[in-house]
Amino acid sequence: MDILVLLKQTFDTEERITVENGKVKEDGVRFVINPYDEYAVEEAIRLKEEHDGTVTILSIGPSRTEEAIRTALAMGADEAVLADDESLFGDEYTAAKVLAAMVKVRNYDLIIGGNQAVDDGSGQVAVRLAEELGIPHISTLTKLEINGTEVVGHRDAEGDVEVVTATLPVLVTAQQGLNEPRYPSLIGIRKAGKKPLTHVTAADLRLSPEDLTARTEIVETYLPKPKEAGRILQGEMNDQVKELVHSLTNVEKVVG
Amino acid sequence: MNFELTKEQAMIQSAVREFAEAEIAPLAAQLDKESRFPIEVFQKMGKLGFLGLPIPEEYGGAGADNISYCLAVEEIGHACGGTGLSYEAHVSLACVPLLLYGTEAQKQTYLTPLASGEGIGSFGLTEPGAGSDAGGTRTTAVLDGDEWVINGNKIYITNGGYAKTVVLTAVTDKENRGISAFIVPTDTPGFSTSKPYDKMGMRASNTVELILENVRVPAENLLGPLNGGFKQFLSTLDGGRVAIAALAVGIARSAFETALGYAKQRHQFGQSISRFQAIQHKLANMAMHIDLARNAVFKAAWLKDQGKPYTLEASYAKLFASEMCTDTCNQAIQILGGNGYMKEYPVERHLRDAKLIEIGEGTSEIQRLVIARQLGC
Numbered sequence A: 001m002d003i004l005v006l007l008k009q010t011f012d013t014e015e016r017i018t019v020e021n022g023k024v025k026e027d028g029v030r031f032v033i034n035p036y037d038e039y040a041v042e043e044a045i046r047l048k049e050e051h052d053g054t055v056t057i058l059s060i061g062p063s064r065t066e067e068a069i070r071t072a073l074a075m076g077a078d079e080a081v082l083a084d085d086e087s088l089f090g091d092e093y094t095a096a097k098v099l100a101a102m103v104k105v106r107n108y109d110l111i112i113g114g115n116q117a118v119d120d121g122s123g124q125v126a127v128r129l130a131e132e133l134g135i136p137h138i139s140t141l142t143k144l145e146i147n148g149t150e151v152v153g154h155r156d157a158e159g160d161v162e163v164v165t166a167t168l169p170v171l172v173t174a175q176q177g178l179n180e181p182r183y184p185s186l187i188g189i190r191k192a193g194k195k196p197l198t199h200v201t202a203a204d205l206r207l208s209p210e211d212l213t214a215r216t217e218i219v220e221t222y223l224p225k226p227k228e229a230g231r232i233l234q235g236e237m238n239d240q241v242k243e244l245v246h247s248l249t250n251v252e253k254v255v256g
Numbered sequence B: 001m002n003f004e005l006t007k008e009q010a011m012i013q014s015a016v017r018e019f020a021e022a023e024i025a026p027l028a029a030q031l032d033k034e035s036r037f038p039i040e041v042f043q044k045m046g047k048l049g050f051l052g053l054p055i056p057e058e059y060g061g062a063g064a065d066n067i068s069y070c071l072a073v074e075e076i077g078h079a080c081g082g083t084g085l086s087y088e089a090h091v092s093l094a095c096v097p098l099l100l101y102g103t104e105a106q107k108q109t110y111l112t113p114l115a116s117g118e119g120i121g122s123f124g125l126t127e128p129g130a131g132s133d134a135g136g137t138r139t140t141a142v143l144d145g146d147e148w149v150i151n152g153n154k155i156y157i158t159n160g161g162y163a164k165t166v167v168l169t170a171v172t173d174k175e176n177r178g179i180s181a182f183i184v185p186t187d188t189p190g191f192s193t194s195k196p197y198d199k200m201g202m203r204a205s206n207t208v209e210l211i212l213e214n215v216r217v218p219a220e221n222l223l224g225p226l227n228g229g230f231k232q233f234l235s236t237l238d239g240g241r242v243a244i245a246a247l248a249v250g251i252a253r254s255a256f257e258t259a260l261g262y263a264k265q266r267h268q269f270g271q272s273i274s275r276f277q278a279i280q281h282k283l284a285n286m287a288m289h290i291d292l293a294r295n296a297v298f299k300a301a302w303l304k305d306q307g308k309p310y311t312l313e314a315s316y317a318k319l320f321a322s323e324m325c326t327d328t329c330n331q332a333i334q335i336l337g338g339n340g341y342m343k344e345y346p347v348e349r350h351l352r353d354a355k356l357i358e359i360g361e362g363t364s365e366i367q368r369l370v371i372a373r374q375l376g377c
């Protein structure tokens, strides 16, 4: 089975994030494999171990993305393609176009992506890609079974489980709980350096300026308001309850 | 000159750090309290290729350089001193002599299982009468037909209770004080170990006495040339010193991070204690010493990787890093005040762990002696 994995390098959201001049400051930030994509990589490697085949990583991002790719290769992926040509960077629309162009030149049975990237959090790129390729998709998987060409996916549907069947080729996205990603072995790290990592440009992918024009625009980037100290209500219980209901409906406006 | 880690070194560092933070650090306090050797952690490390990190792939290792190995020791030591010590002893004191002095057959039979993580290794040099002075070795090995018969006791042996294979020294020529090294599988009849010592620190590391009563090993279990044991363990210890210095850096860094975090959030006299110059100077010294010690480790490891002499630099690194570590941990306790003295905080454990590094693999006094000899004294 030939598996393609969509992988994005994101900053580690457990680290402190600072916004400077309307942008997330990148220096001093730790970059990691987008956690959902890490599940995708793990799932692909497990399927390869079970069914044989190849795992290829596809990624769009600046050259620092190589670090995340090397980690995926160290975990057991076979090769990688990185679109690090800046003219290929845009939004979800362009990302899907770029990935589609990267996918079309290869053979595949299955494409696995993360449910969303923890930086932009749009959850669109993978499903848009399925649309571009004209193949079905099953998103937010917590379990994936493949028998021959039959695919059974368990979806996380807002806390419930939805069981969806499909036939290969299909695109799926990984939700937390799909698996427990392995640590890259140190032997794997040493081998990763020798595995093929190809760079592609807009010219290689034959994409038109139209395909590479973002359809969205980031108007403003700001951090959530810092948490303010809570208020402890005083007085008789009856009054406290009244005040609480009043605050929730009129001051905080969380109850309509 | 280039102080940058290679991509591969940086990846190994972050992979080991991630593993150590998630799988070792959360256990450290409990391992210390119970004096428990985390065998399950060693099994996991074995599967991930840690246990043969600087050993070539053809013998089951990962084939990394010594810088990478030192980075790994630092990260494991940062998570737990005792685990770091056992890891370092397995690689530097058991695997490395097999690699350096073993015949092809010995490497296949004994090194491959250790480097690939199937078993743990141990190194037995110290005896009741032979500590700093290995010339006091009393354990004997006598050739009887095609077998060596070994008798004696080895004390303070790291990993001894869990080892699959022990490399140990024994007198093979009484008149000329000739000492040789032997490979002893621990399931050989006559080989036994005491119950673990009750130690001040490094309590996650297993330390036992080895008892050898008419232990018979085949003639081919002699490691290296007959009566060549002295030279061998001196060079083994050189390599070990670089790695144990990295362990000191890891422990010191851990104590420093606790102290820095604490100093920033602890308020007295209406301000954070990190605003007091007395505390700032301590923190500045700690940070500087850790960095200098790490540079000393890198230099010695780099020399070793280049195949250049590094005995002097190994002693510099071991001596400076071990004394720096004890001092840093001691200062960390001071910065935490009463909390620092409590087991609830990790710094008192760090100090107890640190002290061993001034003793094991050649005491500070012996390091100064080695350095002075290198200076021609």
Ligand SMILES: Cc1cc2nc3c(=O)[nH]c(=O)nc-3n(C[C@H](O)[C@H](O)[C@H](O)COP(=O)(O)OP(=O)(O)OC[C@H]3O[C@@H](n4cnc5c(N)ncnc54)[C@H](O)[C@@H]3O)c2cc1C
Binding pocket: B089, B093, B123, B124, B125, B126, B130, B131, B132, B133, B155, B156, B157, B158, B159, B199, B202, B207, B356, B359, B360, B361, B362, B363, B364, B365, B366, B369
């Ligand atoms: C936790 C732990 C783990 C260990 N693991 C191992 C192991 O795996 N394998 C192994 O073989 N050994 C191991 N050892 C033993 C360790 O290497 C020795 O304890 C160490 O070499 C010192 O020897 P000693 O204890 O006999 O002290 P001694 O040699 O008796 O030294 C006592 C004091 O005298 C000083 N001294 C001795 N000679 C001189 C001199 N010529 N000039 C100036 N001062 C001198 C020493 O520096 C020290 O301060 C371990 C020890 C410990 C505590």
